[in-house]
Amino acid sequence: MASAATPPWLPEALWIERSEVDSSLAHRIRARAPHVPVEVADELATAEQVASFADGKRRLVVQRHRGTFLHHCPAGTSGLVCCNYLVVNFGANCPFDCSYCFLQEYLSNNPALKVFTNVTDGLAEIDSVLQAHPQRTFRIGTGELVDSLALDHLTDLTLELVPFFAQRTNAILELKTKSDHIDNLLRVDPRGRVVVSWSVNAAVICNEDEPGTADLGSRIAAAIRIQDAGYGVGLHFDPLIAFDGWETGYRGAVERIFEALDPGRVAWVSLGSLRMTPRLKATIRTRRRNGQPLSTRLLTGELVPGTDGKERAWRGLRVRMYRSMLRWLRDVDARIPLYICMEPAGVWEKAVGWVPSDREVADSLVGMH
Amino acid sequence: MSPPLEDMIRRFASERRYAGVTIERWLGLDAPDGAALLTLAEELRLGENQLRELWEWAEDIGDRDGRQLAEVLALEPIVAARRQRVGRNDKLKLVKRALRRLRFPSLSASEDQLANLIRSLALPPNVRVHTPAFLEGDEVRIEITARTANGLRRALASLTDAASSRACDEIFGVLENWT
Numbered sequence: 344m345a346s347a348a349t350p351p352w353l354p355e356a357l358w359i360e361r362s363e364v365d366s367s368l369a370h371r372i373r374a375r376a377p378h379v380p381v382e383v384a385d386e387l388a389t390a391e392q393v394a395s396f397a398d399g400k401r402r403l404v405v406q407r408h409r410g411t412f413l414h415h416c417p418a419g420t421s422g423l424v425c426c427n428y429l430v431v432n433f434g435a436n437c438p439f440d441c442s443y444c445f446l447q448e449y450l451s452n453n454p455a456l457k458v459f460t461n462v463t464d465g466l467a468e469i470d471s472v473l474q475a476h477p478q479r480t481f482r483i484g485t486g487e488l489v490d491s492l493a494l495d496h497l498t499d500l501t502l503e504l505v506p507f508f509a510q511r512t513n514a515i516l517e518l519k520t521k522s523d524h525i526d527n528l529l530r531v532d533p534r535g536r537v538v539v540s541w542s543v544n545a546a547v548i549c550n551e552d553e554p555g556t557a558d559l560g561s562r563i564a565a566a567i568r569i570q571d572a573g574y575g576v577g578l579h580f581d582p583l584i585a586f587d588g589w590e591t592g593y594r595g596a597v598e599r600i601f602e603a604l605d606p607g608r609v610a611w612v613s614l615g616s617l618r619m620t621p622r623l624k625a626t627i628r629t630r631r632r633n634g635q636p637l638s639t640r641l642l643t644g645e646l647v648p649g650t651d652g653k654e655r656a657w658r659g660l661r662v663r664m665y666r667s668m669l670r671w672l673r674d675v676d677a678r679i680p681l682y683i684c685m686e687p688a689g690v691w692e693k694a695v696g697w698v699p700s701d702r703e704v705a706d707s708l709v710g711m712h
Numbered sequence: 713m714s715p716p717l718e719d720m721i722r723r724f725a726s727e728r729r730y731a732g733v734t735i736e737r738w739l740g741l742d743a744p745d746g747a748a749l750l751t752l753a754e755e756l757r758l759g760e761n762q763l764r765e766l767w768e769w770a771e772d773i774g775d776r777d778g779r780q781l782a783e784v785l786a787l788e789p790i791v792a793a794r795r796q797r798v799g800r801n802d803k804l805k806l807v808k809r810a811l812r813r814l815r816f817p818s819l820s821a822s823e824d825q826l827a828n829l830i831r832s833l834a835l836p837p838n839v840r841v842h843t844p845a846f847l848e849g850d851e852v853r854i855e856i857t858a859r860t861a862n863g864l865r866r867a868l869a870s871l872t873d874a875a876s877s878r879a880c881d882e883i884f885g886v887l888e889n890w891t
Contacts, residue, residue, distance in 0.1 A: 643776035645816045647846035657819040658848050
């Protein structure tokens with residue numbers, strides 16, 4: 344029985360690549376979305392034009408992935424302290440429509456959500472990397488281009504991923520989500536190799552800037568159950584947004600989360616400031632949701648350009664935010680592994696008090712202190 | 713927007729070869745906002761990039777503070793800058809500075825604090841202290857210009873005095889603590 348408080352997403356239209364019609368994934372999705380119209384095409388050209396980015400989020404394409412599955416996290420930009428994270432993409436685009444999401448720029452011409460049928464190819468690729476480097480412990484996440492759990496009720500992807508990683512000794516899988524769809528996860532044993540991470544924010548941001556996602560309370564409720572089921576739980580306070588009242592908002596979120604969660608079983612907490620390219624800003628400025636501008640609080644903060652071309656809250660303000668967050672989190676439990684995402688050494692030094700190497704950050708997160 | 717105003721905007725923008733997308737966006741504004749932007753653009757003879765920068769900041773301020781674009785451009789600091797009897801380039805700098813202060817209030821406050829501290833070092837004109845753009849960094853760059861050995865010695869002596877002053881510690885304290 345489904346236990347999520349948030350309704351599961353269903354597409355309004357389904358495209359299936361002709362060669363994949365008999366794939367188990369296509370059968371599964373059709374069975375679970377029996378009333379959704381289906382189009383089968385040799386090439387998915389019919390899916391190429393949509394009126395808007397939001398329209399693309401109502402369509403689902405089932406296709407074979409051509410190319411590599413595993414990549415270095417793009418956050419590992421030169422000049423920034425990096426946690427050596429790998430991302431694996433078993434799909435692209437996300438049913439949620441967060442106001443600040445980089446996919447609005449990165450996938451601006453994308454006509455639909457995509458899920459890939461050849462998951463076993465992706466797992467084989469991961470396996471070869473893990474076997475080639477047995478001395479290293481990898482952190483691998485699925486949540487870069489699509490929420491890790493938002494489509495799981497259609498795909499059952501986690502029923503393949505969790506047992507796969509549960510059998511590996513030198514990798515940790517991170518499933519990154521803003522949903523509360525955890526039923527599949529409760530059916531499999533992670534054997535300590537899987538962390539389910541929730542992207543969290545001040546409640547007002549969750550409510551107003553993250554449409555379609557589970558609210559903060561539902562994410563916390565799901566995290567409690569996941570912790571009890573033997574999974575590690577991660578938290579990503581990212582993006583931190585310098586809105587009017589951010590101190591109350593973020594302190595409230597930290598308190599609310601740790602009133603419920605056991606901090607001793609939190610695998611890691613990351614902090615990241617809102618980052619925007621000029622093009623993403625322009626997109627956010629022009630998009631409308633229900634006839635209203637997407638969000639003014641994202642655009643009106645004191646964002647200034649950095650050396651990587653992205654705009655962030657000016658350094659003094661974001662260092663103040665990081666210091667505040669670190670203080671509140673350390674007040675909860677000083678042993679929680681913490682890191683800051685996509686910031687230069689100078690910001691680490693000012694906020695944390697020291698500058699770790701990339702390797703030190705990565706090792707601290709897989710328990711190799 | 714009335715046809716005469718639309719014509720005036722089109723004429724001004726096409727004379728300066730503005731891109732079509734900018735013109736259409738301008739024409740899409742409410743009439744008072746479009747007119748206020750035209751008055752500013754004519755007064756400062758703005759090129760497209762200059763207009764877009766000022767417009768974006770003014771729009772952000774308006775979104776943040778719940779004001780129309782015309783209301784932002786009529787705020788006292790902007791009006792005061794526009795009233796100055798200086799040449800076009802200097803006036804543009806003043807208007808830009810006034811808008812920037814409204815757009816980035818806490819950043820501007822820190823920049824002002826640093827500027828005051830640097831001024832208090834009383835360095836000679838051939839020694840300049842540069843702080844990072846948008847304070848996006850914690851390094852201070854010192855520039856010395858000298859045409860004679862004595863000029864260089866005087867610059868270094870004044871810098872030595874400045875480096876041992878309390879204001880110098882405060883400059884780095886501001887950059888260190890960002891408070």
